[in-house]
Amino acid sequence: MDLNSIYNDALDDLKNIKNKGDLPLIKSKYIGRKGKVTELFKELTSLPKEERKDFGQKINEVQNKLKELFEEHEEKFRLNAFNIKLNDITRDAYPIESGRTHILNQTYEDIYNVFKSMGFTVVEGPEIEDEFHNFEALNFPKSHPARDTQDSFFFDDKSLLRTHTSPVQIRIMESWEPPFAVISPGKCYRRDTIDASHSFMFNQIEGFLVDEDIGVGHLKAILDIFVQKIFGEDVKFRLRPHFFPFTEPSMEIDIGCIFCGGKGCNVCKNTGWIEIMGAGIIDPNVFTLSGIDPEKHSGFAFGMGVERIAMLRQNINDMRLIYGNDLEFLKQFRG
Numbered sequence: 650m651d652l653n654s655i656y657n658d659a660l661d662d663l664k665n666i667k668n669k670g671d672l673p674l675i676k677s678k679y680i681g682r683k684g685k686v687t688e689l690f691k692e693l694t695s696l697p698k699e700e701r702k703d704f705g706q707k708i709n710e711v712q713n714k715l716k717e718l719f720e721e722h723e724e725k726f727r728l729n730a731f732n733i734k735l736n737d738i739t740r741d742a743y744p745i746e747s748g749r750t751h752i753l754n755q756t757y758e759d760i761y762n763v764f765k766s767m768g769f770t771v772v773e774g775p776e777i778e779d780e781f782h783n784f785e786a787l788n789f790p791k792s793h794p795a796r797d798t799q800d801s802f803f804f805d806d807k808s809l810l811r812t813h814t815s816p817v818q819i820r821i822m823e824s825w826e827p828p829f830a831v832i833s834p835g836k837c838y839r840r841d842t843i844d845a846s847h848s849f850m851f852n853q854i855e856g857f858l859v860d861e862d863i864g865v866g867h868l869k870a871i872l873d874i875f876v877q878k879i880f881g882e883d884v885k886f887r888l889r890p891h892f893f894p895f896t897e898p899s900m901e902i903d904i905g906c907i908f909c910g911g912k913g914c915n916v917c918k919n920t921g922w923i924e925i926m927g928a929g930i931i932d933p934n935v936f937t938l939s940g941i942d943p944e945k946h947s948g949f950a951f952g953m954g955v956e957r958i959a960m961l962r963q964n965i966n967d968m969r970l971i972y973g974n975d976l977e978f979l980k981q982f983r984g
């Protein structure tokens with residue numbers, strides 16, 4: 650094969666090159682160790698002496714020309730790759746996900762907003778309480794099971810991790826003059842084994858209002874607004890007699906089952922009602938122990954589990970999901 654047609658073949662191959670990876674193959678096909686041009690040098694020995702020099706020069710020229718062309722092509726591919734990267738900079742950024750408020754904090758905020766709109770103040774109390782504020786002042790008798798170290802986390806004989814947010818009632822009554830309306834949020838601790846509806850740590854919101862001539866009617870009016878705003882305008886609720894040491898009368902508040910509309914399902918255990926909180930009229934003993942005159946003042950109190958409210962509203966069937974850091978789960982709830 651003559652030098653010219655080898656050269657033209659090389660030009661054709663370069664013209665038709667599709668991707669960068671083909672370049673080394675074409676290069677070795679012509680000027681590699683066994684390349685077509687390289688092979689021609691071997692033929693030199695068979696030529697008459699006088700032609701050798703001339704032909705050798707020609708092969709050299711072609712070889713150098715091809716080397717240049719291959720380098721040009723390599724450079725072209727490098728530039729293309731660089732330009733692709735450059736264009737990449739100007740394309741749409743990868744979507745950056747903004748953070749969301751955690752489901753528990755969303756629930757807290759929704760509840761705050763309802764009570765704030767009715768004039769309640771948010772006050773936080775200590776998580777480490779003394780027995781007086783956690784039990785005695787709330788009328789818990791010495792023999793009450795919650796006082797047992799099996800149920801509470803005690804530090805020593807006098808202090809423990811609060812088992813409910815109710816001690817804040819006592820702390821406010823000791824230091825504020827009625828009238829007042831307060832909600833108090835925060836973590837509470839009990840020695841419960843973790844399962845779908847229990848945890849050693851959980852969140853409560855306590856609410857209480859103290860003034861003169863306060864009765865169940867006032868409590869019911871506040872609950873009416875709470876249930877409408879948190880669960881929906883058509884949701885019914887009822888007050889069901891119950892017992893708590895620090896309220897008299899005491900009651901549990903049920904809402905009409907939001908899953909079956911009251912027909913009966915496994916969430917409401919076929920009763921058509923779901924318990925959402927405890928409430929009652931503050932026991933006169935609690936007033937006396939907190940330095941408020943029960944002859945002059947009266948009030949109501951209520952307490953609810955924040956996890957429970959969140960679980961009911963979002964149809965979450967396992968409390969552990971709320972504490973787990975499963976982003977796929979948490980992302981569902983828009984803050």
Ligand SMILES: [Zn+2]
Pocket residue numbers: 906907908909910911912913914915916917918919921922
């Ligand atoms: Zn139901």
